[in-house]
Amino acid sequence: MEHLEIIEIKSDKVKAYKEFLAIGLRNDEENFRISPDDDLYSPFPTHDREDSFTLGAYCDGHLAGIVSFARDGHDREKLRHKGILFRMYVSNEYRGMGIAKKLIESLIDMVRKIDNIEQINLTVIATNTGAKKLYTQFGFETFGTEQNAIKWKGKYFTEDQMVLKFTMMNCDTEKND
Numbered sequence: 001m002e003h004l005e006i007i008e009i010k011s012d013k014v015k016a017y018k019e020f021l022a023i024g025l026r027n028d029e030e031n032f033r034i035s036p037d038d039d040l041y042s043p044f045p046t047h048d049r050e051d052s053f054t055l056g057a058y059c060d061g062h063l064a065g066i067v068s069f070a071r072d073g074h075d076r077e078k079l080r081h082k083g084i085l086f087r088m089y090v091s092n093e094y095r096g097m098g099i100a101k102k103l104i105e106s107l108i109d110m111v112r113k114i115d116n117i118e119q120i121n122l123t124v125i126a127t128n129t130g131a132k133k134l135y136t137q138f139g140f141e142t143f144g145t146e147q148n149a150i151k152w153k154g155k156y157f158t159e160d161q162m163v164l165k166f167t168m169m170n171c172d173t174e175k176n177d
Contacts, residue, residue, distance in 0.1 A: 002060050004099065006106040009056040009066065011044040017054065020063050024089040030157065031125050032087075033150060045087055046070055051114050055106055057090070057099045065090035067103045069111060072121070083111060085122040088131070100131075104138055112166065119165045123149075126158040140164045 009017055018039065025036040034042075045068045046052040052074065057065035067088045073079025085107060090100045111117055124131050126145060140162040149159035 004064075004097075004102060005058045006055055006102055007058065009054045010048050011046070014044040016063065017044065017056075017066065020066065020091070021087065021089065023091060027092060028089070030152065030155075031128050031131070032089075033123065033159075035152070047074075050110075051083065051117070053110065054087075055103055055110075057094075057103050059094055059097075059099070063091075064094035064097075065099045065103050067107050069107050069120070071114070071117065081116055081118040083114075083117055083120055085120050088122075100134055101137075104134065108138060108164070117166065119163050121161065121163050123159045123161055125150075126160045132160065132162075135162055135164075138164060 021039060022036055025032055025034065025039060029035065044054070046054045047070075051071035052069070054066060054068040056063050065088075068086050069083055070086070071080060071083045073082070085104075088100065088103070090103075108120070111120055120140075122135065122140065124135065126132075132142075141164075142160045143163050144161040146159045146161070148156040150157040
């Protein structure tokens with residue numbers, strides 16, 4: 001890998017994004033909540049806003065990984081303090097190069113700049129130990145487990161819910177002077 005660049009993928013690149021994700025949905029189907037058919041006609045997952053974005057990792061100009069973030073309560077006042085990291089995927093040929101780590105670092109850096117975001121939530125298949133280990137390195141902690149969260153091809157999968165809580169310095173809270 002000569003050159004790695006993390007850049008925001010905008011909704012006008014939906015075709016290239018969906019082609020890349022489709023490979024992941026086929027090759028790693030047991031690690032996603034969605035199937036290839038689920039994604040066929042769905043819109044781009046984010047909205048090209050500060051609080052709803054998708055990042056791409058490009059190695060020597062080739063898309064190697066993706067991750068998305070969206071504010072949980074974009075239309076609900078009581079949920080606006082949190083967001084969700086989702087659709088994290090690095091293609092097989094680029095794994096083990098630290099690309100997932102760079103994507104998560106970049107996502108967290110961008111989220112920290114958003115007003116009033118106090119935490120990032122995510123879900124991960126409980127048996128995906130590599131992903132869970134990576135998330136834990138960034139401070140994500142498991143706060144819940146859902147048995148039989150996903151049923152795919154006659155098999156059930158358990159999901160862990162994880163959270164990364166930011167310090168209150170990042171939030172607009174009442175300050176005692």
